[in-house]
Amino acid sequence: MIELEGISKTYRIPVRSKGVGGAIKALFKREYEVVQALKGISFKINPGEIVGYIGPNGAGKSTTIKIMSGILVPDDGKCQIGGQVPWQDRKAYVGKIGVVFGQRSQLWWDVPVMDSFELLKEIYDMTNAQYERSFNELCDALELRSFLDHPVRQLSLGQRMRCEIAAALLHEPEILFLDEPTIGLDAVSKIAVRQFIRHINAKRGVTVILTTHDMSDIEALASRIMMIGKGEILYDGSLESLKRTYIKSKTITVDHHDYKGEVQIEGVTLISQGRERTILKVDTSERSIAHVVSDLTDQLSLKDVTIENEAIEDIVIRLYQDHQI
Numbered sequence: 001m002i003e004l005e006g007i008s009k010t011y012r013i014p015v016r017s018k019g020v021g022g023a024i025k026a027l028f029k030r031e032y033e034v035v036q037a038l039k040g041i042s043f044k045i046n047p048g049e050i051v052g053y054i055g056p057n058g059a060g061k062s063t064t065i066k067i068m069s070g071i072l073v074p075d076d077g078k079c080q081i082g083g084q085v086p087w088q089d090r091k092a093y094v095g096k097i098g099v100v101f102g103q104r105s106q107l108w109w110d111v112p113v114m115d116s117f118e119l120l121k122e123i124y125d126m127t128n129a130q131y132e133r134s135f136n137e138l139c140d141a142l143e144l145r146s147f148l149d150h151p152v153r154q155l156s157l158g159q160r161m162r163c164e165i166a167a168a169l170l171h172e173p174e175i176l177f178l179d180e181p182t183i184g185l186d187a188v189s190k191i192a193v194r195q196f197i198r199h200i201n202a203k204r205g206v207t208v209i210l211t212t213h214d215m216s217d218i219e220a221l222a223s224r225i226m227m228i229g230k231g232e233i234l235y236d237g238s239l240e241s242l243k244r245t246y247i248k249s250k251t252i253t254v255d256h257h258d259y260k261g262e263v264q265i266e267g268v269t270l271i272s273q274g275r276e277r278t279i280l281k282v283d284t285s286e287r288s289i290a291h292v293v294s295d296l297t298d299q300l301s302l303k304d305v306t307i308e309n310e311a312i313e314d315i316v317i318r319l320y321q322d323h324q325i
């Protein structure tokens with residue numbers, strides 16, 4: 001479905017020395033700084049996958065999405081999406097993709113949402129039957145009906161984002177690019193957006209490429225993650241395998257009856273110990289959780305035990321550190 005091979009992209013940014021002298025000099029001779037945003041990245045994505053594309057600010061995520069959506073042309077490399085090159089034959093290509101840039105709107109700001117949808121029907125040359133089917137499905141799944149006649153500028157951020165996603169999917173594309181779709185949303189709206197992405201992926205088989213800084217989006221949605229740093233793919237694999245490779249510790253929280261003295265267990269760091277709750281960190285490469293829990297049972301009268309993995313954010317930070325990013 002999606003195939004990128006050796007894609008590179010550089011930007012030329014004009015630089016100018018300070019002051020009036022610099023401005024005059026720039027009139028005669030422009031100097032540029034070259035930023036290499038993508039350094040020959042390659043990957044393949046199969047139909048129906050949901051891929052989380054993550055990386056720190058300036059890593060090259062948006063540049064990749066812009067190339068895949070045909071807005072930017074790379075300096076080098078090949079890109080084939082659904083059998084087409086995104087920046088060629090644009091009219092046929094845009095029918096295959098939907099794009100949401102969380103920080104920008106594709107809806108007409110001053111007109112009711114409904115008018116934007118009807119205009120999109122004309123732009124994508126949809127039949128009445130196709131439009132009705134898609135529109136009704138999206139309105140129901142995203143609960144849009146109560147504000148369809150409101151101008152976009154009067155919508156809350158959560159309502160607007162639901163409309164943006166509906167607008168991107170109205171023409172029933174096979175691929176959806178989502179660039180930070182949950183940015184700025186409250187917890188309830190984030191959950192609604194995630195549920196909808198799962199729903200549309202299962203129902204229509206839409207392939208989803210999602211960039212986000214919110215690791216809970218990734219945990220909720222993506223079975224595969226690609227991590228980019230300084231224009232290079234640093235990791236491409238399952239979230240599970242990332243966790244297996246990089247998770248080095250687990251935290252055990254034990255609720256217990258009366259405190260009988262300080263817990264002492266090999267390979268464990270005691271984080272805190274109170275009368276009824278003890279928190280420990282276990283280096284899983286040194287001790288197995290089963291052994292630690294068994295030792296705890298000997299030393300404490302247990303009421304409840306919770307075992308938590310390291311947060312995915314911590315794993316990602318460690319991976320960036322390994323690559324000196």
Ligand SMILES: Nc1ncnc2c1ncn2[C@@H]1O[C@H](COP(=O)(O)OP(=O)(O)OP(=O)(O)O)[C@@H](O)[C@H]1O
Binds near residue numbers: 011036037056062063
């Ligand atoms: N239009 C542009 N002109 C010049 N440089 C650009 C342009 N767009 C991006 N860059 C530079 O290219 C690099 C990659 O930027 P890009 O926006 O792709 O990163 P990103 O991973 O999406 O970052 P963020 O998470 O902050 O959105 C950065 O160094 C950025 O400053």
